[in-house]
Amino acid sequence: MKQKIIDSHIWESIFSSIHNGVIVVDRHKKILLINSSAKKLLQIENQHWEGKDIRELIPTTRLPYVLESETSSIGVKMNIAGRQCLVNRTPVYQNGELAGAISVLQDISEIEHYHSLFKQMETIIEFSTDGIYVVDKEGRTLMVNSAYEEITGFRREELIGNHMEDLVKKGYFDQSVSLLVLREKKRISILQKIGGKKDVIVTGNPVFDQQGEIEMVVTSVRDISHLIQMKAELKKAKSFFKMGHHRYTFSIDGSEEKMVFLSDSMKGIFEKVKQVAPYPTSVLLTGPSGVGKEVIANLIHHLSDRKDKPFIKINCGAIPEPLLESELFGYEKGAFTGARKEGKIGLLELADQGTIMLDEIGEMPLSLQVKLLRVLQEKQIQRIGSHQVKNLDIRIISATNQDVRKLISQGTFREDLYYRLQVVEIHIPPLAERPEDIEPLLDHFFSFYCKLYRINKSLSPDTKSILKHYHWPGNVRELKNLIESMIVSVPSQSIEPHDLPPHIDERPHTETSLTLKQRVEQFEKRIIGEAIQKHPSIRKAAEQLGVDHSTLVKKLKKWNMNLHQ
Incomplete structure (x- = not known):
């Protein structure tokens, strides 16, 4: 025109x-x-x-x-x-x-400048490690960045153009912070569950126009899964720390707890341990008290690929039955009267990826045997008061000084659990059946405690001969405790036969100089000492001896014998 x-x-x-x-x-x-x-x-x-x-x-x-x-x-x-x-x-x-x-x-210089700034901001947003989610004033999705896609697993094509209410209904999120910001007209942070699985922290920020109306909402999204995991690990670490001060647990390793032996029977056990240790199979250790079942368990864990993972030990006979379940399985807050308000991680859960030793397994109540069997079968654990099931990867080493088959026939131990625990059974014979191990054990513990207490002492040949021929009813534990006792209590540099407890030095010439009363008392000490070594508690030792518990305690105090067996 x-x-x-x-x-x-x-x-x-x-x-x-x-x-x-x-x-x-x-x-x-x-x-x-x-x-x-x-x-x-x-x-x-x-x-x-x-x-x-x-x-x-x-x-x-x-x-x-x-x-x-x-x-x-x-x-x-x-x-x-x-x-x-x-x-x-x-x-x-x-x-x-x-x-x-x-x-x-x-x-158009300013327009180009702003366009360039916009492209830069878009690039910054795209490469932000935090997820960014932008909606308009109506609640419709305008943009999301790559970090949001990575955090949530959603593609931007699924989200852009869709209203937040529709996305919530479809299960993309459990709630929308953008809708809350549009309603409240202020910055809001909430914990949001993505797709019903992942927890994220989202912070919605309103963007206002010159009239004070919301133009859009920009939401930052941060994945806190690793924070939750770190919190769980911290809680787990705290539980491990508390275990060090718990009377039902003890140290995992000690330099005196070496496997010292010369006998063919112990050589066979050592070879068997080396063979089975790399595999996660359950192991049952049997043998009388004090033979070194814990030392064998330490060796199995150390030679396995779990050696850098937790190694938890618990004595099923030492923990009162009402507490044993909560100790093993843990509980949620408010699970029962007296429960910690923050709940507690069970020992089985603490041992995840590692090894747990259940000592005195024959003392475990039947009700807990059922739960332990379920853990072994399903490889899952559930805390008391919780509906959440957690996968569990643990190796179980159980130990007992009892005849488990006899317990099964008596109806106090489940046969199906026994076969789960006894995939590999290792029997450790008493020290009396392997006398060739006595001398190397004497030398080992004598050297260890002399270095530990910085004491220079020696065993006279006669003393060593007596100890080598003693029948050691308390096995390696008795030997170790006696050596420590003599090193710290005998004032002379050389430990002579007369320094030995009466029940150990049974030579006839030592008894001829004693009165009848002293000889009877000496015999009584020996019988009681053997009973204490054989039984895990003074009460059970008293039952075996046929005396009252208080009577036995008085005698032990009188003779200054160890009350904490």
Whole structure:
């Protein structure tokens, strides 16, 4: 459509109010009008260019071409005076004849700058380690970044364009912080569950326009799964620390707890331990009290691929029955009266990925035997008061000084549990059946305690001979305790036969100098000492001897014998 040129003062009045720059030339390329916006853009506010050739002002101008071809040029980018401009050019007509041309200049430098900033911000958002989720004022998803996709497992194509209410209904999230922000008009942080599985912390931030209305909501999303895991590990570590001060647990290793032997029977056991240790199979250790079942258990764990994982030990006979279940399985807060308000991790759960030793397994109540069997079968554990089941990977080493088959026939031990625990059975014979091990054990513990207490002492040949021929009813434990006792209690440098307890030195010449009463008392000490070594508690020793518990305690105090067997 052909346009007409009107009076220049009218043009100037119109164009002076336009934000864009306007330049008008006649058909001879002479400048007719330049508005104030164009002068400012061209930096010629104090100069007069009317009547001059446009090429003097803008050498690269395309207006001559527009005049010659009588064609318009729309949306061309051009650098003018160092500014990026968008230029529209069109010819103008008067009475059907070409009268000139008009050029409209739009400074887009700021637009380009903001566009560049937007692209930079978009890049920053895209590479943020926090998930970013943006919705508009209606609650519809505008954008999500890659971190959000990685954290949640959702693709942005599933989310963009969808309303938050619809996404909540479809189970993408359990609740929407964006909708809460739109309703409350303030910053809000909540714990959100993604897809019913993963926990994240989301913080919704409202973005307001100049009128104070929410324009959009920008939500940052942080995966706290690793924090929850770290919290669980910290809680687990604290539980391990508390175990060190718990009367039902003891140290995992000690330098005196080495496997010392010369006998063929112990050599066979050592070879069997090396064979089975690398495999996660259950092991049952049998043998009388004090033979070294715990030392064998330590060796099995040390030679396994779990040696750097937890090794938990618990004496099933030492813990009162009402507490044993909570010790083994743990409990949730408020599970029962007297429970810790924060709950407790059970020993089985603490041993996850590692090994647990259940000493005196024959003392475990039948009700707990059922639960332990379920753990072994399903490889899962459930705390008391909890509905959550946790997968469990543990190796169980059980130990007992009782005849488990006899317990099964008596109905006090489950046969199915026995076969689960007794995949590999290792029987450790009493010290009396392997006398060749006595001397190396004497040498080992004597050397160990001398170094430990920085004492230089020796065993006389006669004393050592007596100890080598003693029948050791308390086995290695009795031997170790006696050596420690003699090293710290005998004042002389050489330990002689007369320094030995009466029940150990049974040579006839030692008895001829004693009165009948002393000889009876000496015999009584020996019988009681053997009973104490054989039984895990003084009460059970008293039952075996057929005396009252208080009577036995009084005798032990009188003779200054150990009450803590």
